[in-house]
Amino acid sequence: MGFLSRFFTRCRPRLCLPHSTRALSTFATLLAVATAAFSAPTSQVASDGVTLSEDAHDYILSNACVTATVDKHTGNLVSLRYRGLELMGHGSGIPGGYWEQNTGRAPQVIDSVTIDPRSNGGRRAEVSVKGISEGRMLSPSAPGGGIRCDLELRYGLGRDDSGVYTYAIYSHPANYPADHIGESRFAAKLNPKIFDWMTINAAVNKRMPTPRDWVEGTPLNMKEARRLNTGIYKGQVEHKYDYSAIQFDTPAYGWSSTQAFPLAPSQVSSASRAHVGLWFINPSMEYLSGGPTKVELTGHLDLSDAPDPVLLNYWRGTHYGGSFCPIAKGEAWTKVVGPMLIYCNAGNGPQELWHDALRQAKAEAEQWPYAWVDGVDYPHAAQRASVSGAFSVVDAQEPNLHPTSMLVGLSAPDYFTTGWARFGRTPPTVRVGWQTDAKHYEFWTRANADGSFAISKIRPGTYVLHAIADGVLGEFVSNQITLKPGEHLAFGTIVWHPVRYGRQLWDIGIPNRSAREFFHGDDYRHWGLYLDYPKWFPHDVDYTIGKSDFRKDWNFEQVPRVPADDTDGREPGKSTTWTVHFTLTPAALGDARTERAILRLALCGIGTRHLSVTVNDRHVGELDNLQYNAVINRDGIQGLWSEHDVIFPASALREGANTLKLTIPGGNPTSGIEYDYLRLEVAPNNEPAKHS
Numbered sequence: 001m002g003f004l005s006r007f008f009t010r011c012r013p014r015l016c017l018p019h020s021t022r023a024l025s026t027f028a029t030l031l032a033v034a035t036a037a038f039s040a041p042t043s044q045v046a047s048d049g050v051t052l053s054e055d056a057h058d059y060i061l062s063n064a065c066v067t068a069t070v071d072k073h074t075g076n077l078v079s080l081r082y083r084g085l086e087l088m089g090h091g092s093g094i095p096g097g098y099w100e101q102n103t104g105r106a107p108q109v110i111d112s113v114t115i116d117p118r119s120n121g122g123r124r125a126e127v128s129v130k131g132i133s134e135g136r137m138l139s140p141s142a143p144g145g146g147i148r149c150d151l152e153l154r155y156g157l158g159r160d161d162s163g164v165y166t167y168a169i170y171s172h173p174a175n176y177p178a179d180h181i182g183e184s185r186f187a188a189k190l191n192p193k194i195f196d197w198m199t200i201n202a203a204v205n206k207r208m209p210t211p212r213d214w215v216e217g218t219p220l221n222m223k224e225a226r227r228l229n230t231g232i233y234k235g236q237v238e239h240k241y242d243y244s245a246i247q248f249d250t251p252a253y254g255w256s257s258t259q260a261f262p263l264a265p266s267q268v269s270s271a272s273r274a275h276v277g278l279w280f281i282n283p284s285m286e287y288l289s290g291g292p293t294k295v296e297l298t299g300h301l302d303l304s305d306a307p308d309p310v311l312l313n314y315w316r317g318t319h320y321g322g323s324f325c326p327i328a329k330g331e332a333w334t335k336v337v338g339p340m341l342i343y344c345n346a347g348n349g350p351q352e353l354w355h356d357a358l359r360q361a362k363a364e365a366e367q368w369p370y371a372w373v374d375g376v377d378y379p380h381a382a383q384r385a386s387v388s389g390a391f392s393v394v395d396a397q398e399p400n401l402h403p404t405s406m407l408v409g410l411s412a413p414d415y416f417t418t419g420w421a422r423f424g425r426t427p428p429t430v431r432v433g434w435q436t437d438a439k440h441y442e443f444w445t446r447a448n449a450d451g452s453f454a455i456s457k458i459r460p461g462t463y464v465l466h467a468i469a470d471g472v473l474g475e476f477v478s479n480q481i482t483l484k485p486g487e488h489l490a491f492g493t494i495v496w497h498p499v500r501y502g503r504q505l506w507d508i509g510i511p512n513r514s515a516r517e518f519f520h521g522d523d524y525r526h527w528g529l530y531l532d533y534p535k536w537f538p539h540d541v542d543y544t545i546g547k548s549d550f551r552k553d554w555n556f557e558q559v560p561r562v563p564a565d566d567t568d569g570r571e572p573g574k575s576t577t578w579t580v581h582f583t584l585t586p587a588a589l590g591d592a593r594t595e596r597a598i599l600r601l602a603l604c605g606i607g608t609r610h611l612s613v614t615v616n617d618r619h620v621g622e623l624d625n626l627q628y629n630a631v632i633n634r635d636g637i638q639g640l641w642s643e644h645d646v647i648f649p650a651s652a653l654r655e656g657a658n659t660l661k662l663t664i665p666g667g668n669p670t671s672g673i674e675y676d677y678l679r680l681e682v683a684p685n686n687e688p689a690k691h692s
Helices: 002-010 027-037 211-215 350-367
Strands: 042-045 051-054 058-062 066-071 077-082 097-099 108-115 124-132 150-158 163-172 184-189 197-199 205-207 225-227 237-239 252-256 261-263 272-281 299-301 309-316 333-347 385-393 404-411 415-418 429-432 443-446 452-458 461-470 476-483 488-496 503-509 542-544 576-584 595-606 611-615 618-623 642-649 656-664 673-684
Touching (some): 051 124, 058 124, 066 124, 066 150, 066 163, 077 097, 077 163, 077 272, 097 163, 184 272, 205 350, 252 299, 252 309, 252 350, 272 309, 272 350, 333 350, 385 461, 385 476, 404 452, 595 611, 595 618, 611 642
Parallel strands (some): 542 576
Antiparallel strands (some): 042 051, 051 058, 058 066, 066 077, 097 184, 124 150, 150 163, 163 333, 197 205, 197 252, 252 272, 261 272, 299 309, 415 429, 503 673, 611 618, 611 656
């Protein structure tokens, strides 16, 4: 009955009908239909190139080393064979490769061949599975929620490709209801008998626990974390968020094998035994959300009783601050996500395979935009625009400032949307900027050391230019610019004056949108570090300006103080107060009667709603309703970044010794704060901030 079950779950009419009309009354009729459906496939063959064949339920794309099987009803990648070896896993959940939302529940499903290899001498094939939603909900049970858009999923294969390309086209006609696309990604469950090593970047490059290790582990304070009781990591905690990474800095990531497998011959290699890898490659970051600082999940072992290795490519991520993709009623909207490459390779071990994948990622980026993508909203090279220029950062209070790691980018102008409803509260109206936008495209580059930059391959449209840099608090934001097809816009030299309210009294840390420069910030990828805080700082952080070193005297996260015997993170902690001591001379203090003080707090991790501030034991302000970004509980070092100003009368300060205290309330051990940077300034009451 296995193949008959497969028939009914995957071989359905393109126009979906009520269940009763699809029911077959007798086993004889069932067997006849099933036999017809599984008869020999029809083939579209191109000699010594790509072969495209199909049967009632699948498309099969093949070249000399790769064979990809695509379900005609759901658009899922149900099989991917590399030189005869099946790389997909089928242990739990959705098998193989799949987009978060698929076409399986669409009222109409249209499958088609969009590139026929017979028409191009076997150079390339591409297939499409398109779901017409008619404004109804598609994939309502998907982890990220359903969508009320039309959805087209495509897969492509070229003659010399060592992997298959996939991309998704989301379309919302103006007559569809309003929508808000939730979490969305392409994911793959991989063969656990092959893949046992995962490489995300140089810091996350390791043999993984076995599926058995995960199954026999002890659950901790969250479903994603277990203390392992078997295997090479016995006694350690496995937590899937320890493999998160900044997408912009992760061009190729995946799984590989520590053992060699027999492989069929290919165009470049005879039959042999070799280690095997499977990698996700984003040739461009333009279709991903959250810009160049967005942290997302990348891969892990599946959270199940039959865990496969998992690889994830989020284009609308919800982690570490999340993103928004709202579509209004009456709005015509479309977005092309991808193409991304699922790259397969063989070699002498995980490190060689990873470096080969990085070389392939560079080659794919050079080919972007792909000339073979057609029939969708995807401008080719001649229609794309470019910009160039140079930034000069001028700060009178820091004349020797030399910013590093400057990122320059173009994003859509900010817009407003409704946030999430939580605990019965009315959803707030939120401003969506480049950190939280998934609806539009973004284009970023890392500037040269002298501040010069060039961004190419930009879709025509209206944008705002941004710049951020290590060592500079805040960001540069331009007026709106409109780029036409094929246009090059030269900005020349842009002078960036970072925002200052007044004269600086002191600061702590480095403004870099991360807490990595603080104590333990260079080794943060471990579950439960918040439980170690009382051991590291038994009397809480007590920091003296001019004497203390933030690298060892300022913890990377301020969290509630948990009981000493809490080893699994299930107990609430007590409120925590950090103290900053500083001395003011009369010249530094100025005329306190006519000035205001501004405590500028840049936050990169938020797990609490409240932060209270006192100066010389006088309450001067409180941050309330902070936007949770789940950095601490996900073992992160940065997430959605935000700046908050606590403004109070300078009369709260005094000549000589002063203390400033930062207090978070008690609660869950992860309900704290990660600071990026702190600065205290004073300014005349009537003097506005000096913006860039």
